[in-house]
Amino acid sequence: KKASIGVTGLAVMGRNLARNLARHGHTVALHNRSEARTRTLVEQFGDEGDFIPAYSAQEFVNALERPRQIVIMVQAGGPTDAVIEEFAPLLEPGDVIVDAGNAHFADTRRREAALRERGLHFVGTGVSGGEEGALNGPSIMPGGSKESYESLGPLFEDISAKVDGDPCCTHIGADGAGHFVKMVHNGIEYADMQLIAESFDLLRGAAGYSPAETADVFSTWNTGRLESYLIEITAEVLKHVDGSGKPFVDIVEDAAEQKGTGRWTVQIGLDLGVPISGIAEAVFARSLSGSKPLRAAARGLAGPARTPLKGAALETFADDVEQALYASKVVAYAQGFNQIQAGATEYGWDIDLGAVASIWRGGCIIRAKFLNDITAAYAEDPALPTLLTAGAFRKAVEDAQDSWRSVISTAVQLGIPTPGFSTALAYYDGLRADRLPAALVQGQRDFFGAHTYRRVDREGSFHTLWATDSRDEVGA
Ligand code: 6PG
Numbered sequence: 001k002k003a004s005i006g007v008t009g010l011a012v013m014g015r016n017l018a019r020n021l022a023r024h025g026h027t028v029a030l031h032n033r034s035e036a037r038t039r040t041l042v043e044q045f046g047d048e049g050d051f052i053p054a055y056s057a058q059e060f061v062n063a064l065e066r067p068r069q070i071v072i073m074v075q076a077g078g079p080t081d082a083v084i085e086e087f088a089p090l091l092e093p094g095d096v097i098v099d100a101g102n103a104h105f106a107d108t109r110r111r112e113a114a115l116r117e118r119g120l121h122f123v124g125t126g127v128s129g130g131e132e133g134a135l136n137g138p139s140i141m142p143g144g145s146k147e148s149y150e151s152l153g154p155l156f157e158d159i160s161a162k163v164d165g166d167p168c169c170t171h172i173g174a175d176g177a178g179h180f181v182k183m184v185h186n187g188i189e190y191a192d193m194q195l196i197a198e199s200f201d202l203l204r205g206a207a208g209y210s211p212a213e214t215a216d217v218f219s220t221w222n223t224g225r226l227e228s229y230l231i232e233i234t235a236e237v238l239k240h241v242d243g244s245g246k247p248f249v250d251i252v253e254d255a256a257e258q259k260g261t262g263r264w265t266v267q268i269g270l271d272l273g274v275p276i277s278g279i280a281e282a283v284f285a286r287s288l289s290g291s292k293p294l295r296a297a298a299r300g301l302a303g304p305a306r307t308p309l310k311g312a313a314l315e316t317f318a319d320d321v322e323q324a325l326y327a328s329k330v331v332a333y334a335q336g337f338n339q340i341q342a343g344a345t346e347y348g349w350d351i352d353l354g355a356v357a358s359i360w361r362g363g364c365i366i367r368a369k370f371l372n373d374i375t376a377a378y379a380e381d382p383a384l385p386t387l388l389t390a391g392a393f394r395k396a397v398e399d400a401q402d403s404w405r406s407v408i409s410t411a412v413q414l415g416i417p418t419p420g421f422s423t424a425l426a427y428y429d430g431l432r433a434d435r436l437p438a439a440l441v442q443g444q445r446d447f448f449g450a451h452t453y454r455r456v457d458r459e460g461s462f463h464t465l466w467a468t469d470s471r472d473e474v475g476a
Contacts, residue, residue: 002065003029003052005155007073008083009101010037014073015045016134017100017127020159022049029053031060061090067121067151068095076103084111084122093119096148100127102261105143105176105183105268109347112144112175121148124175126182128364129161137161139364140169141185141356143178161363168359173349180268180343181356184336187265187279189230189365190258191332194282194420196234199325200249202407205416207317208308211247215239217318225396226326228368256286265339272342277427278332281419303415313410316403323403328424330397333374334387335427354378388431397428 006029007018014032018041021028027050032038038053045051054060061068068091072083080099087097097120099108108124115122126141127134140160142149149171160169172178196218203209203217215238222231240248262283269276288295309317337353344351357374361367377390387393397404408425411418430436445451452461465472 001027003027003063004065005069006060006064007071009073010041012131013134015041016131019045019048020135022051024158026155029060029063057086057090069152071098071100073100076101091120096121096123096152098123098125100125103179104264105179108176108179121145123148124179126178128185133363137363139359141172141178141181143172143176163362168363170355170359173351177349177351181340183261183265184340186261188332188336190262190282191278192230192366194285195325195328196230198418198420199321201416202321202411205306206309206410206414207314211238211249221322255290258286269339272346274339274342276335276339277423278335278420281423285419306414320403320407323400324407324421327397327400327404328421330393331424331427337387
């Protein structure tokens with residue numbers, strides 16, 4: 001019997017994907033650069049399903065039925081290219097190579113084009129959900145050709161997470177679309193985590209809650225509209241008391257690390273000209289947290305005392321923070337979905353935004369009840385310019401805005417940094433403004449560089465002769 005799919009790269013993510021496939025009744029060929037990992041997998045988990053271990057590239061390729069489907073799960077960058085080069089010469093037209101790592105979508109586009117020339121399908125696929133998701137049901141975001149999805153789709157849908165019976169896997173779009181969408185997923189993940197962290201900081205700094213008390217607040221929120229994996233694990237982390245007897249969150253160094261996908265999202269956001277300020281602030285907040293010498297130098301800078309709130313303000317504070325978190329989260333997701341839209345336009349992908357929200361409902365790190373509303377919003381209007389104008393969100397943010405503003409005012413008064421909340425509100429106010437001071441910026445540009453401006457009342461480009469006393473205007 002031959003294998004319907006093969007996995008090469010059997011570190012924990014690859015191993016768990018292979019086991020997930022086997023547990024669903026698919027025969028899986030296994031390959032790893034060092035043989036030991038392959039042997040260990042078969043020894044430890046061989047009884048979970050049908051595995052065909054292979055100890056050379058040729059053996060691996062021979063073990064697969066056609067069209068051959070090879071999932072590569074190795075480090076992004078050079079190692080991925082090396083593995084592609086190892087297998088591509090052994091494959092035949094119509095075979096499919098899948099890169100399930102966190103590759104940059106531009107690399108995926110390059111690889112897809114090169115392999116297409118050689119008659120092979122290359123599918124860059126986002127896989128979210130960490131080790132646990134890979135084993136028990138991840139959210140899967142495959143790009144590549146429609147044709148490749150015909151054979152690959154059923155397998156991936158089978159092993160993906162399910163929500164209300166729907167698989168958390170769909171064909172995202174051509175070439176790099178899957179990795180692009182996974183990248184934005186991670187950017188949103190950063191923004192969401194930052195907003196939750198700010199909420200914790202506010203509950204502690206402004207309301208004087210202990211970490212355990214904040215955990216209870218998050219647990220309560222997790223029974224409402226904020227219900228999500230990230231809120232759930234936040235409560236778990238905050239509840240945890242370290243062996244030293246201190247709250248876990250107090251013994252961890254407060255420098256957030258990053259592997260790079262959030263940074264990519266921001267870089268591409270800049271290239272596409274999409275204001276994804278929530279994601280950018282989240283990346284910058286991690287960078288600031290990790291700037292040790294800078295923070296040490298700034299430690300004595302003046303600021304207000306963090307006097308905890310009292311009376312009525314204290315009583316409603318947790319609810320106010322919930323509103324601020326919800327509204328800021330809507331902004332972060334609205335920005336992320338706009339980035340996907342912009343990417344789709346730039347690269348010619350036909351991406352169904354509602355389907356993206358739908359496959360993020362389960363398996364992935366940002367899985368949340370809230371995504372149902374995003375799917376519904378795009379079902380109602382696939383051309384929705386921003387989630388903020390969709391019926392349900394418009395109303396919820398309108399209802400939240402007083403609390404949102406008041407929480408940010410409190411943060412400013414007490415000197416508690418809330419870059420995520422603040423930038424989200426600034427974006428909201430910027431979008432809804434009748435007039436922006438950008439008109440003045442245009443005037444400045446025209447003054448020093450004759451960069452010209454457009455008028456509200458006439459067509460065309462104009463330049464004012466700023467150096468003349470008369471300041472005459474000329475059409476440009
Ligand atoms: C996922 C995660 C996963 C990983 C990220 C975040 O969807 O399963 O996003 O891809 O946890 O790489 O890592 P950093 O926070 O280190 O950037």
